[in-house]
Amino acid sequence: MIKVYSKDSNYTYTQGFFPTFELVNKKKDKIINIYVSSDSLQSEGYLKLTKLVDPKKIIVSDKTYAKLASKGNDHVVGVFEKYEEELNPNLPHVVLVNPSDMGNLGNIMRSMLAFSYKDLAIITPAADRFNPHTIRSSMGAFFSIRQETFSSFEEYLSKYKRPYYPFMLNDKAQGLKNVEVPSSSFSLVFGNEATGLDKKYGNENTVFIEQSKDVDSLNLATAVVIALYKFSRN
């Protein structure tokens, strides 16, 4: 019987119909099983599921469902194999250096998708991108975002050579409002929630998001979404 997620599992899962349909639409080949609660058998979501997924993979089990679901009204849990991908070298990337919060990580995936960024590099140590909480926070955007992890920023850069924009709390850097958005591929680089980016990341492209001195700093997910919006094209 399937166990509650742990970091060492070779599988993870979605909770709820909406992200499970994202899994089905984007990564069907990674599905191991889909568990549904018996009270969902009359639901529209369940009927739709049976049309999209091999019925042998759908298991009605209130016990498994109750164990893996987040709050008890998700009705469905989609168990899938963890998988690895490479980033698209020709598109803009978001690089998160040591992000520590799974909720932020998922939110950032959702914001990326909203502004058509599909490539995310994560420098470890980092919050577990496969944790069901991250997937849930992404509202299913998880399956649309290519994700690749690196043990250092140098390792990332040696694989993907391109100009990068480190976001830092350095009001001598260029203000985001004045940045000229490049026409070639680029990377937007953000530090950890508590510590930000180390000085060594600073370069001629360093960006500062103009903000009031009344707040200590923007929340990471907020800073990222403002940057994504500014760097996105109409």
Next chain:
Amino acid sequence: MIKVYSKDSNYTYTQGFFPTFELVNKKKDKIINIYVSSDSLQSEGYLKLTKLVDPKKIIVSDKTYAKLASKGNDHVVGVFEKYEEELNPNLPHVVLVNPSDMGNLGNIMRSMLAFSYKDLAIITPAADRFNPHTIRSSMGAFFSIRQETFSSFEEYLSKYKRPYYPFMLNDKAQGLKNVEVPSSSFSLVFGNEATGLDKKYGNENTVFIEQSKDVDSLNLATAVVIALYKFSRN
């Protein structure tokens, strides 16, 4: 003995040292009592508090603290009277029409402060701005933001006449990237999380935040922070 917050209470409270210091710094005259846990008596936060607040108002009570605190490691709860304020008619306003989520409401307050907006109009029915969860989500920004509620948008407009920018999911409206930020006072108007703004709000200033069709719509707090950033001056 003080009761857990309810909407009808004439008081509410902060949870944790950081927002409590914001209360002390910004709205000292509204403080009723500050409750601390006995295990916080050696802490730096407690010592600082005793220097800033009339010691008669500080009460050591593990029982009250445990009842009102959010998670058990806040160490302090600052009980204060609810209060009413008017907006500054000469500054930009944010107007939220029927916001339904307390977390969003608090987050928006924090984002407002980050970009130096200090005036928030709330059109009711709306999430309870005085609920401790809202105050907590604002990370103390609550006390820096003037807040005024109105039973309709018309009531708001008749008091504060000015150009307003309704944000709508209408891709025929002007894109946010192309908006000319006005030099006079203005209001940025956002609808409810689920339903957005009704068509009747549309005007010649209607704004659309350019976004991918892959995500149904931006989270309200995300849409607001992008708009605030764009409309803020350096």
